[in-house]
Structure formats: structure tokens, C-alpha cells
Amino acid sequence: DAGVIQSPRHEVTEMGQEVTLRCKPISGHDYLFWYRQTMMRGLELLIYFNNNVPIDDSGMPEDRFSAKMPNASFSTLKIQPSEPRDSAVYFCASSLVSLGGNTIYFGEGSWLTVV
Amino acid sequence: AQSVTQPDIHITVSEGASLELRCNYSYGATPYLFWYVQSPGQGLQLLLKYFSGDTLVQGIKGFEAEFKRSQSSFNLRKPSVHWSDAAEYFCAVAPSGTYKYIFGTGTRLKVLA
Numbered sequence: 001d002a003g004v005i006q007s008p009r010h011e012v013t014e015m016g017q018e019v020t021l022r023c024k025p026i027s028g029h030d031y032l033f034w035y036r037q038t039m040m041r042g043l044e045l046l047i048y049f050n051n052n053v054p055i056d057d058s059g060m061p062e063d064r065f066s067a068k069m070p071n072a073s074f075s076t077l078k079i080q081p082s083e084p085r086d087s088a089v090y091f092c093a094s095s096l097v098s099l100g101g102n103t104i105y106f107g108e109g110s111w112l113t114v115v
Numbered sequence: 116a117q118s119v120t121q122p123d124i125h126i127t128v129s130e131g132a133s134l135e136l137r138c139n140y141s142y143g144a145t146p147y148l149f150w151y152v153q154s155p156g157q158g159l160q161l162l163l164k165y166f167s168g169d170t171l172v173q174g175i176k177g178f179e180a181e182f183k184r185s186q187s188s189f190n191l192r193k194p195s196v197h198w199s200d201a202a203e204y205f206c207a208v209a210p211s212g213t214y215k216y217i218f219g220t221g222t223r224l225k226v227l228a
Contacts, residue, residue: 004158031214043205043218056215091158095214102147102214106158 002026004107006092012113018080021110023092024073031095033104034067034077038088049075082114117142119208121219128196129227136191136222138206148189149207149216150180159205165189166211176200201226 005024033048047057069075151159163174170182206219
């Protein structure tokens with residue numbers, strides 16, 4: 001099975017520009033997560049969806065960040081306008097509810113640098 | 116509030132030596148517990164997980180972990196480390212039935228040839 005697919009893998013952008021990160025979850029998974037990883041704060045959950053509906057966005061840092069999931073196989077995380085402090089690795093992850101409990105599978109990340 | 120502590124930021128071991136990475140959590144009930152590994156430039160890969168039952172859990176790549184309720188710990192072990200095990204290891208906890216994973220700060224493992 002293909003894993004979680006993220007694009008772009010690397011992005012360098014100038015401050016003030018809009019950044020869009022994309023994610024294709026594992027087929028059949030009904031939960032999708034966006035995480036951010038920085039040296040200072042470690043791994044932070046930004047938002048997660050269940051069946052394409054946002055469930056908890058309490059981790060989204062501010063209004064400059066938005067996430068959408070228009071269908072079961074695609075999600076975006078948008079930053080507008082971007083700032084240097086947004087530089088981080090952004091991970092998308094997905095999961096399927098099962099009797100065996102909750103296990104999240106991660107993509108390889110989108111490495112964002114805002115200059 | 117729930118929390119996860121990985122007290123060792125860096126650990127260096129020689130190839131072939133045994134390994135134990137520590138993880139302690141703070142949570143009222145028994146949570147779901149996980150260990151992930153992250154190689155440089157890569158995403159996080161699940162090594163093993165504990166939900167219930169046998170407190171000694173076997174994972175991939177020869178890793179195992181033991182849940183000790185009395186110590187609120189979930190330490191990761193490997194009897195003989197390989198050079199390819201050099202990576203960063205993350206412990207995570209999630210309250211049962213939720214997806215609100217809380218990750219530790221990670222332990223970076225260096226393996227000496």
C-alpha cells in the first residue's frame with residue numbers, strides 16, 4: 001500500500017508569500033492529521049479531520065493558517081502570509097479507526113523554509 | 116495535564132551493545148502508548164504500540180517495549196544495536212480512544228562502529 005504522500009517535500013519561500021502544502025492520506029483511512037515539527041517545540045498537532053470534517057483545530061497557531069479536506073483523498077494546509085517563524089517540517093498523517101486502537105501513520109514531511 | 120518525558124536527549128552506544136530508551140508519561144488512566152523512529156530527512160515510522168494486554172510488546176526491527184503501570188513508564192529496548200538504528204526516537208501517548216497524541220521531545224541515538 002502507498003503511504004501518506006505529501007508535496008512539496010521541500011519549499012523555500014519569501015516572507016509574505018502564500019504557501020500551500022498538500023497531502024494524500026492512505027486510502028481508506030478516515031482520520032487525517034497535520035503536525036508541525038520544530039527544534040524548539042517538537043511535534044505539535046495542528047488540526048485533525050474525521051471523514052473530511054475538522055474535529056479539532058485548537059493547535060492551529062493563528063489565523064494565517066488554514067486547512068481543508070475537500071474529499072477523502074486530499075487535504076491542504078495553507079499559510080498566508082508566511083513568516084520566517086513558520087519555518088518547520090509539516091507532517092501529514094492518517095489513521096483508520098479499528099478495534100486494535102488508534103495508530104497514526106506519517107508522511108515524509110514537507111520541509112518549509114521562509115526567508 | 117498529560118505529558119510525556121524522554122529524559123535522555125542524546126544516547127551513544129557501540130554497535131552490538133544493548134539499548135534502553137526511557138519514556139515516562141503522566142496520565143490518570145492507562146493511555147495508548149507508542150514508539151516512533153525518525154531517520155534524518157524522513158517521516159516518523161511506527162516501531163510498536165501498546166493498547167492493552169501483555170505489557171511486553173514486540174515491534175519491528177527487533178525492538179521491544181515494556182509497559183510498567185506502577186512506574187508510568189514505557190521504555191524501549193533492543194538487545195543488540197545495529198549501525199542503521201542511528202536515528203531519533205519518539206515516545207507518544209494518547210488517551211484511550213482519542214487521537215490527541217502527545218509526543219516526547221525525542222532521544223537521538225548515535226551508534227559507534
